[in-house]
Amino acid sequence: MNYKIFIFLLAIAACNSKNEMSEETKKVDEVIPVKDPHSFAIPSESVIKHLSWNATVDFEKKSIAGVATFDLKNSDEASKIVLDTKDLNISKVTDAAGNELAFNLGEKVDHLGSPLEIKITPETTKVAIHYSTSPGAEALQWLDPVQTADKKEPFLFTQSQAILARSWVPVQDSPGIRFTYDAEVTVPKGLMALMSAENPTETNDTGVYTFKMDQAIPAYLLALAVGDLEFKRIGARSGVYAEPSVVEKAAYEFGELEQMISAAEELYGPYQWEEYDIIVLPPSFPFGGMENPRLTFATPTILAGDRSLTSLVAHELAHSWSGNLVTNATWNDFWLNEGFTVYFEQRIMEKLYGRAYSEMLASLSAQDLKTEVEEMIADGLESDTRLKLELEGRNPDDGVTSIAYDKGYLFLRSIEEEVGRERFDAFLKMYFNDNAFKGMTTEGFLDRLEKDLYKKNNLTFNREKAEEWIYQPGLPSTAPTPKSDKFAMVDAEWEKLKGGATPLDLNTSEWSSHEWLHFVRSIPEDYTAEDMKMLDTAFKFTDTGNSEVLTAWLIKSISKNYTPAYDRLENFLINTGRRKFLMPLYEEMIKTEKGTAMAKEIYAKARPNYHFVSTNSIDALLENK
CATH class of the missing domain: 3.30.2010.30 (Zincin-like)
Structure with missing residues (x-):
C-alpha cells in the first residue's frame, strides 16, 4: 500500500475512534510530523519508532560508548534515514542481520550538529549505530565527587532539551517525532543508573541496569542519571x-x-x-x-x-499532560508546552492551597513577565515577545523566556475568564485526551479552540483577538492582571516603613516566602547600603535558605553596593547552576565597571561547576565586557 494512503486511512480511523486511547495509540503515533527547522530528519521518508540502547558509562574518559538500534517505519520510496548527531564518533552502522550499511556524516551546522545519513531500502526494518560521545558532549554533565552533595562519588546527568539529545544518542531529535525505548546501561559498580523509564529503587551488585519505556516520547525527553x-x-x-x-x-x-x-x-x-x-x-x-x-x-x-x-x-x-502528553510540534510552538503548564500549575496550587495563594504566584510571575518584556524590547528583541516564535537558524534555547511561560499563561487565563472556567476545563480535558501522544502546532491549537470550545458552546470566536496574543509582540492591553490581597498587605507594611516605622514594627509573622519575595522586590530605588543593612539586621536576608528570596536580595545588594552580602553572592554563584538565578545576578553585576570585574572573577571560579546550558548563556553575556 502507498505510504501516504496508509497514513491517510490511519488518520480517518483515528477520527472515528473512541476518545479513550488504546495501548497501541500510546505506543505509536502514526501522524507524520511537520518539518522541523531544528532537525535534519525527513520523517516522511523514514522515521524511528523504537530505540534499543546498549551503553557503557565511562567516568574516566567522560564518554558513553553505545549502540543505538532503531526500528524504522519507511515509505515505499525510502532510500535513506537521516538522524541528528552532534560531536558523536560513529564507528559503523549495521542492519537487522548485522550487515554493514553505508553512511555519511554531513558537515556541522551551528546549533544543529551534523546529519547522519544512512542508506536503506523500504524493506530495512532496523539500523544499529555504533558510536561514542565526545568528552565535551553538551547534554552530558560529568561531575567529580567534590561537585556533588556528599563529595564521595562522581555523578552524571543529561539535559536533552531542547536539541541536545543528539550529543549523546544519534536520533531524530525533533519534538514532533516520538518513539518507545528500552535500554541496558553499564555503570561503575556501587552507582545507580536511572532513566526516563521504569527504574530500579536499589543499587545492584553488577552495575548493569535495564530500562523500558512503553509510552512513546520525543528525543528531548530521553534522560539518564548515574550516581550514588x-x-x-x-x-x-x-x-x-x-x-x-x-x-x-x-x-x-x-x-x-x-x-x-x-x-x-x-x-x-x-x-x-x-x-x-x-x-x-x-x-x-x-x-x-x-x-x-x-x-x-x-x-x-x-x-x-x-x-x-x-x-x-x-x-x-x-x-x-502538557508537553509530555501533548507536545509542541516544533520549538517555534514552545509556548504550547509551557503556557499550558503554567496555567495547569496555577490550578493545581489553587486546588491545594486556595485562590489567595495561587494569585500570589501569578502576581510574581506577572512582575517577571513585565520586566522581561521591557528588557527584550529595549534589547531589540521585540519579535521574541510573540508567542509563536521564528527560531530557524537560531538556538531554540533563545525561546526559553517568560514569554512562553507567563504570556502563554495569561492568554489561556484570558480565555478562561471569557468563556467561564467550567467550559474551559471541559475543553482542556478533551484537548489532552484527544491529542495524547501527539504533536501540536499553534495553528492546530487555534483550530481546536474554535471548534471544540467556541463553536461547541455556541460562542463567537474572536480569532483576531487570539492572533494578537500569538503573533503580535508585547502584551495586549486586555491582558489579565493577577491581583493578590496578600501583596497589598505587604505594600501596606512598606508604607509604614516609609512613614518612619522600624523593621521590627512590621507585622510579618504570618508571611510566606512569597510575601517576603514581594517585600524584597519592593525595596525602593533610593535605598542606600545603610538602609539595606537595617533590613538585613532585622530579617537576615543574606542568610536565607530560600533561593528565590536570596536571589532577589542579592540583586538589590549589587545595585545598592551592599558589600556585606558579597561573600554570600560569590558562594551562591559558585555552588548554584540554575540559570534562572545566575543570569539576573550576572546581568546586574555587569551594569558597572566594578561589578563587571567582580562578575568575571567569580565566573572564573564558578564556570567549571555549570552545565553547558548555563555557560552558553553567560559566555555570551560576558563576551564583550
Whole structure:
C-alpha cells in the first residue's frame, strides 16, 4: 500500500475512534510530523519508532560508548534515514542481520550538529549505530565527587532539551517525532543508573541496569542519571531519588506529591505514565526542573525546608499532560508546552492551597513577565515577545523566556475568564485526551479552540483577538492582571516603613516566602547600603535558605553596593547552576565597571561547576565586557 494512503486511512480511523486511547495509540503515533527547522530528519521518508540502547558509562574518559538500534517505519520510496548527531564518533552502522550499511556524516551546522545519513531500502526494518560521545558532549554533565552533595562519588546527568539529545544518542531529535525505548546501561559498580523509564529503587551488585519505556516520547525527553543515589517512597506511585545526605530532606519537601497528582487528575484526566518520581540533582543542574517522563529532574534550590517552593513540582507534574502528553510540534510552538503548564500549575496550587495563594504566584510571575518584556524590547528583541516564535537558524534555547511561560499563561487565563472556567476545563480535558501522544502546532491549537470550545458552546470566536496574543509582540492591553490581597498587605507594611516605622514594627509573622519575595522586590530605588543593612539586621536576608528570596536580595545588594552580602553572592554563584538565578545576578553585576570585574572573577571560579546550558548563556553575556 502507498505510504501516504496508509497514513491517510490511519488518520480517518483515528477520527472515528473512541476518545479513550488504546495501548497501541500510546505506543505509536502514526501522524507524520511537520518539518522541523531544528532537525535534519525527513520523517516522511523514514522515521524511528523504537530505540534499543546498549551503553557503557565511562567516568574516566567522560564518554558513553553505545549502540543505538532503531526500528524504522519507511515509505515505499525510502532510500535513506537521516538522524541528528552532534560531536558523536560513529564507528559503523549495521542492519537487522548485522550487515554493514553505508553512511555519511554531513558537515556541522551551528546549533544543529551534523546529519547522519544512512542508506536503506523500504524493506530495512532496523539500523544499529555504533558510536561514542565526545568528552565535551553538551547534554552530558560529568561531575567529580567534590561537585556533588556528599563529595564521595562522581555523578552524571543529561539535559536533552531542547536539541541536545543528539550529543549523546544519534536520533531524530525533533519534538514532533516520538518513539518507545528500552535500554541496558553499564555503570561503575556501587552507582545507580536511572532513566526516563521504569527504574530500579536499589543499587545492584553488577552495575548493569535495564530500562523500558512503553509510552512513546520525543528525543528531548530521553534522560539518564548515574550516581550514588537512594530512593525513598512517598506514595503508592511516587517517590524521590537523591544522594544519601539529601534524600530525607527531599522526601519531606515533596511530602504532598500524591495530593498534587490527585489534584491534577481531578482537573484534566488520568495520569498516563504510571509512576511519578523526582530525582534531586547536584547544584549544577541548569534548570529548576526538567519534566523527563516518570523521573522529573529537580534542582536542590527548591529544598527550602518549608515546602514553599514546591510550585515547581506542580509545574513539572503538569508537564505530564502538557508537553509530555501533548507536545509542541516544533520549538517555534514552545509556548504550547509551557503556557499550558503554567496555567495547569496555577490550578493545581489553587486546588491545594486556595485562590489567595495561587494569585500570589501569578502576581510574581506577572512582575517577571513585565520586566522581561521591557528588557527584550529595549534589547531589540521585540519579535521574541510573540508567542509563536521564528527560531530557524537560531538556538531554540533563545525561546526559553517568560514569554512562553507567563504570556502563554495569561492568554489561556484570558480565555478562561471569557468563556467561564467550567467550559474551559471541559475543553482542556478533551484537548489532552484527544491529542495524547501527539504533536501540536499553534495553528492546530487555534483550530481546536474554535471548534471544540467556541463553536461547541455556541460562542463567537474572536480569532483576531487570539492572533494578537500569538503573533503580535508585547502584551495586549486586555491582558489579565493577577491581583493578590496578600501583596497589598505587604505594600501596606512598606508604607509604614516609609512613614518612619522600624523593621521590627512590621507585622510579618504570618508571611510566606512569597510575601517576603514581594517585600524584597519592593525595596525602593533610593535605598542606600545603610538602609539595606537595617533590613538585613532585622530579617537576615543574606542568610536565607530560600533561593528565590536570596536571589532577589542579592540583586538589590549589587545595585545598592551592599558589600556585606558579597561573600554570600560569590558562594551562591559558585555552588548554584540554575540559570534562572545566575543570569539576573550576572546581568546586574555587569551594569558597572566594578561589578563587571567582580562578575568575571567569580565566573572564573564558578564556570567549571555549570552545565553547558548555563555557560552558553553567560559566555555570551560576558563576551564583550
